[in-house]
Amino acid sequence: MKIADITRQALLDHATDVFAESGFEGASVREITRRASVNQAAINYHFGGKESLYRDVLRLAVAALSDASLLDENTIDSVSRDEAVRLFIRQQVTPLLKHGQIGRYLRIFAWETLAPTPVYRDFIASERLPIMDQAEKIVRRFLPAGAAGEDITIATIWLTQQVTPFIRHYDTLSKPPLSLKIDKGFIEQLAADLGRMAVAALSVRSTLSPDITAQDSSLLPVHNSRNMQRSKT
Template structure:
């Protein structure tokens, strides 16, 4: 008779194998047959523990993201009362750690590709993943940017700055094979995350400062406002 320890061992073997197969092939192309072969189990084991391919995939992705966010939280435990500049730096560092650290998303040969696969070819669970993990993270960044841009910023300006910041972090992760060939970026260097954190934060703050200056211009012509004619150019 199987013990609780045996059950956990089989379940973990399935999760590890499924993470590798799903990561390499994506949700649609991955098959239960290959996952079973990789894990060394039969289909009955997958049905027993997960109820089928859909729930197995959901479990793999949620487990991966939950552990990664727990390891590297969005705010990195920075005081909420800290300056928005310091909170932005912490946000960028946390994002890079989740994406590039050996014990983050990139630390799994196949599983680490799951996020990229979801972006390129979404599974039926993308909406759930966005609601559970991405939307709360995006809200943190948006609040930082809102404070940096000031009260005159429009929602469009805030969202575009938000996308520009996180887009830099994702590009260093998703375009890693190309960047490592084109640029002097050594992903094996243990200091690379701190270097990129410094660069992305400085670059983003400069861009946000420029956008903040734009909020003082005429919203239609984007020319400087003139007080002598009622604030119009």
């Protein structure tokens, strides 16, 4: 491996760290190059600027998330819809363990959902995020066939965002006063709990779902009521 490739790789690696910690704007090229133990001008020489470096990190992120995916085009339809949800949740929870790997990428995307950078906008405009397609595919199996596009969008966003709070609250969980140990057992349980809750939540959106509680009669079964209840503005 050429020496230039080593610094290039070091830059990508530490840039991922810093971008995950502070977001694109909050990250400084000085901090990145310092951690990578390379000269400050290295980013501009190897990548052409901070933005291009970030673009490459985003590219690696989607690639890594695709590789780590438990679901592909085939399995997503060959398993039960409940199992699909559980797999979808699990593939997002497990990165909490491997801290040096995919967890950083999820944090970068968390920054982008809060305040999208122009780089990110360009990025998703060109290549779609597979995670969104997966979520939509799964959601469609729960919603009625004639569900409105808005219903699907809302449910899709909802599903994709079920795990990210725990990515974001990683520090809250692992540090005092909670000091939870984020080990394999914890991850397993978290995946199981979240999967179960997600299945239950999506099931009430389905016309097939039974009444979910006996102690609240106002919870009538829903039949794609979205459009019926809109205000007539």
